[in-house]
Amino acid sequence: MPRCGAVLGAMLGAALVVGATEVSAQGWTELLTPGWWKDPFKVDQSVAPTHNQEWKPSEALPTVPEPKSGVVLSTEQALSLAELTEYALLNNPRTRSAWLSARAAAAAVGVAKGDDFPTITGGYIAQRARPVSGTTGLIANWLNRWGPQISLTYSIFDFGVGEARLEAAEARLLAANLAQNRVLQEVIFQVEQAYYQLIGIDALVRVNEQALKNLETALDAARRRRDSGVATVADVYRSETQVAQARLTLTRSRGEFEKARGQLASVVGMPVNSSFKVQTLAAPPQTQEAVKGITAYLQTAKLSRPDLVAAQAQVDAFRATATAASRVGLPSIDFAANAQQNLWYQTGNPVPLRPNNQTYFAGINVRIPIFSGFRDTYQQRQAEMQAQQAEATRDALFRQSQLEVWQAYYDLQTVNGSIASTEALVKSAEQTAQAVLARYQGGFGTILDLITAQQDETSARTQRIQSYLDWYTVLARLNLAVGAGNLMTTKTENKQ
Numbered sequence: 001m002p003r004c005g006a007v008l009g010a011m012l013g014a015a016l017v018v019g020a021t022e023v024s025a026q027g028w029t030e031l032l033t034p035g036w037w038k039d040p041f042k043v044d045q046s047v048a049p050t051h052n053q054e055w056k057p058s059e060a061l062p063t064v065p066e067p068k069s070g071v072v073l074s075t076e077q078a079l080s081l082a083e084l085t086e087y088a089l090l091n092n093p094r095t096r097s098a099w100l101s102a103r104a105a106a107a108a109v110g111v112a113k114g115d116d117f118p119t120i121t122g123g124y125i126a127q128r129a130r131p132v133s134g135t136t137g138l139i140a141n142w143l144n145r146w147g148p149q150i151s152l153t154y155s156i157f158d159f160g161v162g163e164a165r166l167e168a169a170e171a172r173l174l175a176a177n178l179a180q181n182r183v184l185q186e187v188i189f190q191v192e193q194a195y196y197q198l199i200g201i202d203a204l205v206r207v208n209e210q211a212l213k214n215l216e217t218a219l220d221a222a223r224r225r226r227d228s229g230v231a232t233v234a235d236v237y238r239s240e241t242q243v244a245q246a247r248l249t250l251t252r253s254r255g256e257f258e259k260a261r262g263q264l265a266s267v268v269g270m271p272v273n274s275s276f277k278v279q280t281l282a283a284p285p286q287t288q289e290a291v292k293g294i295t296a297y298l299q300t301a302k303l304s305r306p307d308l309v310a311a312q313a314q315v316d317a318f319r320a321t322a323t324a325a326s327r328v329g330l331p332s333i334d335f336a337a338n339a340q341q342n343l344w345y346q347t348g349n350p351v352p353l354r355p356n357n358q359t360y361f362a363g364i365n366v367r368i369p370i371f372s373g374f375r376d377t378y379q380q381r382q383a384e385m386q387a388q389q390a391e392a393t394r395d396a397l398f399r400q401s402q403l404e405v406w407q408a409y410y411d412l413q414t415v416n417g418s419i420a421s422t423e424a425l426v427k428s429a430e431q432t433a434q435a436v437l438a439r440y441q442g443g444f445g446t447i448l449d450l451i452t453a454q455q456d457e458t459s460a461r462t463q464r465i466q467s468y469l470d471w472y473t474v475l476a477r478l479n480l481a482v483g484a485g486n487l488m489t490t491k492t493e494n495k496q
Contacts, residue, residue, distance in 0.1 A: 067091075067269070081192065081278075084278070085191045085192075085268075088188075088191045090269070091268065092187050092268065093269070094186070095184060098176075101176050102176040102179070104176075105176035105177075108172065108173070109166070111169070112162070112165050113166060119153045121150070122151075123150075123151075124148050125148075125149055125340070128143070128145075131143065145342045148340075149338065149339065149340035149341070151336070151337065151338040152337040153335070153336050153337075154334065154335045155332060155333075156334060156335055158327070158330075158332040158333075159327045159330040159332070160323070164320045164321070164324035164327065165324045167316075167320040167323075168316075168318070168324065171313045172313070172314070172317045175310040178306040178310035185306065185479075185483065186480065187267070188480075189476050189480040191268060192476040193476060194260065194264035195264060196476070198257070198260040199469075200465055200466070201257045202278075205253045205257055207465065208249050208253050209250060211246050211249075211457075211458040214454045214458075215242045215243045215246045218440070218451065219236070219239035219240060219242075221450075222236045222238075222239045225440075235447035238448070239447060239451070242451055261276075264278075281468065297409055297478070297481075297482050298405055298406070301402065301405045301481060302398070304482070305481075305482065307483070308397055308401055311393060311398075312394055315391050318383065318386045319387045321387070322383035322384045324383075325384075328380075329369050329372070331367060331368045332366075333365070333367075336362070336363055336364075336365050337362040337363075338360070338361040340359040341358045341359070401481065401483075404481035405481040408478035408481045409478060411470075412475060412478055415471045419467045419468070419471060421467075423464065425460040425463065425464070426460040428460075429460035433453040433456070433457040435453075436449055437450060437454075
């Protein structure tokens with residue numbers, strides 16, 4: 001004991017010397033400041049001084065790396081929707097995150113299965129002791145022991161707690177796998193949505209370019225008629241106004257095109273400033289191939305929508321967890337074994353080293369929980385409430401999925417009828433605009449009639465593009481709502 005006291009005193013003295021040195025370096029005034037014990041490590045200095053001031057880092061911030069891309073898309077040839085989709089599934093961070101989550105859930109199943117095997121622990125003991133007699137108070141010589149040991153523990157019976165935990169882990173793995181499938185479907189939908197948006201705006205740019213040319217033709221005709229004394233300067237001013245408006249519209253549509261291309265690049269996992277081409281649609285939508293009964297779509301969504309089935313798997317997982325929690329307080333039977341060998345021991349100098357005994361132990365342990373501070377009770381209640389919450393979440397998702405299918409289906413029905421109407425509208429508007437332009441160039445009609453006809457032609461072409469875009473987008477949304485593959489085959493060959 002005196003030796004231990006001397007060592008402790010030396011350590012305390014060294015600490016005081018070091019502390020005095022640090023205090024002298026920092027200044028005794030800080031240490032003696034009232035309230036210094038409220039923040040002795042000065043952690044408040046690592047945040048902003050007040051809530052209305054910006055936090056400024058004291059050292060360099062972490063650098064965010066550029067996401068890695070496994071495949072590089074060609075920027076020379078036009079890319080099809082299938083190529084863009086494949087690239088997105090390979091490089092979109094969401095797909096990788098969902099896959100890694102599923103792998104983590106699979107590892108959790110391995111952890112649960114590992115409980116069925118015995119636990120074996122090895123070690124090496126090195127001890128130095130000086131026994132004191134409890135009756136006489138005599139102190140024996142120092143005793144040194146060292147040697148290896150190994151222990152084994154195996155759970156024989158636990159009222160099904162391990163089986164319930166394994167069942168919960170397997171259910172969560174199923175939910176994770178289905179969640180990955182749903183993420184893949186969502187990424188496909190995002191690619192389709194961005195792709196159709198891009199080609200739709202691209203077609204709109206061409207329509208606006210054609211509209212500008214038509215208005216410039218009308219302006220040239222108005223100037224000719226004014227020079228001939230047939231038209232007034234007001235006709236020229238009106239035409240110039242329409243040309244300026246068309247140029248502004250074209251500029252805006254080109255800006256929207258660049259935004260849409262950046263959106264598509266981001267969805268497929270490319271930098272937003274990537275330059276690439278996409279294939280346009282080869283033909284108008286073949287609407288008859290996508291028309292089915294609403295009941296069939298609702299039934300398909302109920303059976304095959306991954307996130308809905310995953311919600312049911314989560315319910316099963318929480319129910320199994322609740323079962324395991326309800327059995328934690330029951331007795332369990334374990335098998336335990338231990339083997340230890342003390343190689344040598346020494347009882348003081350000059351006593352020589354001698355071999356020591358070997359110790360073996362094996363037995364059955366019955367563990368009977370008696371009281372745990374009501375922890376098991378509340379854990380069971382928590383697991384039951386989580387299971388009921390998972391059921392409510394599943395029911396809400398079911399109602400939402402049915403509504404999404406219902407709305408997408410009737411949106412598709414509405415768009416189906418609009419495509420034929422816009423085709424007829426474009427044909428009629430083009431013929432009317434050509435006739436009015438010919439009459440105006442021939443000296444008949446007014447500039448107002450010509451501008452109106454050209455605006456009607458541009459509007460009809462815009463509506464046709466929008467109807468195509470709406471049909472493909474709504475079909476993609478119906479695919480996502482149903483949770484199945486493509487409901488029809490689309491052609492994506494080049495067409496100007």
